[in-house]
Amino acid sequence: MQDFFKQQAEWLKTWQEQQQNLTKQYAAWGEGLAQGAPGDFSQQVPGNFEELVKAQQELFEQFTGFGQQMQQNLQQLWGDKLPSELLRQFNFNLLQEFYKNWLGNMKFPGGMSNPFMPGQNWTDPASFLNDFMKNEHPFFSTFSNFNMADEVQKIFGMFGMLQGTKMPGGDLFSQLFTTYQGFFNQLANTGSSKGFDKLLETFNSWKEQSDKYLLAPQVGINRETAQDFSKIISLSLAYFESFAKMGKLIEETARKSGNRFQAKLVERSLNNEPPIKFTDFCNLWTKENEAVFLEVFGSEGFANTQADLASAGLRLKMQIDKLVEKMIDQTPIALKRDVDLAAGEIMQLKRDLRQSRKQQAVLAAECRIAQDAAAANEARFVQMEAALTKAQTLAENAEKTTREEVAASEKRFKQMEAALAKAQTLAENAEKTAKEEVAAGDKRFKQMEATLTKVQSLAEHAEKSAKDTVARPSTSVEAVAAAPKKTAATATKKTPAAAGQKTTKTTAQKASKTTAKKTATTTAKKASGTKKSSGSPTK
């Protein structure tokens, strides 16, 4: 083991030195390329690399050829779809030759072939490990009859699957399972129980050394990409480590389950119930093995180991995906992240669409309600219109009637006015008449007064005459003549006074007055008549 580590340390040291030198030299060389320096590239490769860089020109031609092929493919696929200016931007040559050369010209210790050379696919470290084993390193002596390379090849086959090159009908875990089984079978056959311990120990040591290199600062124009590649190697080692842990756990479990199966087999034989039939034997094998495995599978330790292994594989996958995306980022090929972004947007649009549809449904329902209400309103409106028409007709009729009534009223009013005027005229006439009558009455009264006065005078005269007469003949004639004279005096004094005090405008009053006057006159006349009837003279 000491030899191995010493050798490995030397190798890593050499590798690191080479890379640092190469980085510096290639940085300048790469810049020259980037500036479009023409000519023989081999002449531009730094001379101090001659010992390290072998077949530089051949490799360059190889990768250039690859780049040209890619360029040709690109032209065929996208030539008629993309503008020529854009197509010119896709230069596969630079990146390909730079990294392939860089990695492909490493010098390896111990007579090992370079795993990065053509035919020793640099993406497949299994062949690299195979070289290690072919050199009969002490570490691998425990796997004396176990083809480690094949098993590791399977692991890297799974890397291929992780990278998206899954073979039809194959899948990650079934391959894992097969791999476990392979390890288990081989280890069980060799009787080794320390295989995975040693493997794990080796990977840990290797990783420690590698980390030192991988964490070293990178320089050069493609520093970022170099770091991405470095990270892949680092993650690969982490995956190896996790895988070895899982392998160790499975190995231990398989040993336990094998022991249990053997114990059960012996137990049944001792109980005279050996599984004679092949199916019985298999059933027992399945049952006893599975019982042990399920016990382990149900443990927290297995769950964590499995989770670690899965995580290590997933991290490696993500890093490879990232690098692959970077490599094809400048091509018109849609990247996974582009598809994811588009899918996210489409999904969000679908959600928005659904929300809109929902809102539309609500609005449609509201619209239906509004339409129903509008229809109901329309119906009410029609009813109201009919009612309005009816009301208008009624109003018009009423107006007409009112007008007629007003006209009739006006007519009646005018008639009444005329009647009133007539009445007033009549009243005035009556008043006038009354006044005239009163005046005439007054006149007549005055005449009567005068007459009375005259009468009185006559009476007095008569009285005097009578007295004179009586005085001469008798007194009885004087008494008879005295009565009418008294009545006439009363009438003369009272009636004209009452009429003069109340001056009324109404015809009735006037009439009354007139009547009073007439009464007075009549009384006077009567008195006069009485006097007349008594035979006294009135004129």
Added chain:
Amino acid sequence: MNYTQQFQESMDEFKTFAENLKKGVENLASSGEVKLAQTEKELVYEDGKRKLYRYQARSKKICPVPMLIVYAMVNRYTMLDLQPDRSMIRNLLDQGQDVYLIDWGYADRMDRHLTMDDLINAFMDDCINYICEQHQIEAVNLLGVCQGGTFSAIYSALHPEKVKNLITMVAPIDFATNDSLLYVWGKAMDVDLLIDAYGIVPGDLMNQSFQMLQPFTLTFQKYLNMVDTMADSETLAAFLRMESWIFDSPDQPGEVLRQNAKDLFQENKLVKGEFEIGGQRVDLKQISMPVLCIYADYDTLVPPVSSKKLLEYVGTKDKQELSYPVGHVGMFVSGKTQSTLAPRISEWLNQRI
């Protein structure tokens, strides 16, 4: 038994084995296309890959409340209608159930951002609205199977007014238990890394996890036993149908799996009342309709305790459990179970219509 007899028996067995193998290979060669899910149905509603089917009635007397079956996303619903004599759907139809079924389809890269909210609050809700509208009803009978049972419980808690009766079958609800290896492994897994790396997680990867639950039985013994039975074409056809179903594993939409694994398997948020979809917290106490919880006593995928715990968290008093002495898949393919399962479901429903 002497060695001669043992040798003779071994030779007989070998001869039989060889004959069966020969006949079985002939049967395999002539078996033709493996057909599943043959019961007649009609596509009545769809949204992209996700579809709603209505099965053709097989009984004159039809239950007035239709039943919507929601299956899991990790496998195909065809398990419910594996073959005519092993079809839970056919049995339910014979019992007069008006059966609708959600087919989640096969997710692809375009479903990278699909969420549980999209599945439950959007598509499931759309399907139930469609059924309610078609039947002029307010609520349906919901039957959720496995992961579909979890979805159905979540839906019922969020939309109790649309679920007349809830039936969960072998549905994982409480993830606190470690009675299933999946629960143990699921808790240790870096789910974010898995989803970020894959986006859409390959169905094969999920399927291999299921295989590892019985690594020797499912990867070795089963195929050894197959030799004994493949000489019979009917038995071989049944075996092939089952194989076809087992390896028909749709890829899983990343965000759905992320929430399912993290919130449910790892943090057990559903029974804690902390689970949320679409900004809504899911409270199982809101499940106010009658609940029938069906589980399998020997279920290694969904332990019985994980299923029946639902009854402890629901709000309804009308709750009942029903179990069968079978495994997860046996619930759907065991002849004995199938002979009584559909009648018992229908009887339970008929008492609550």
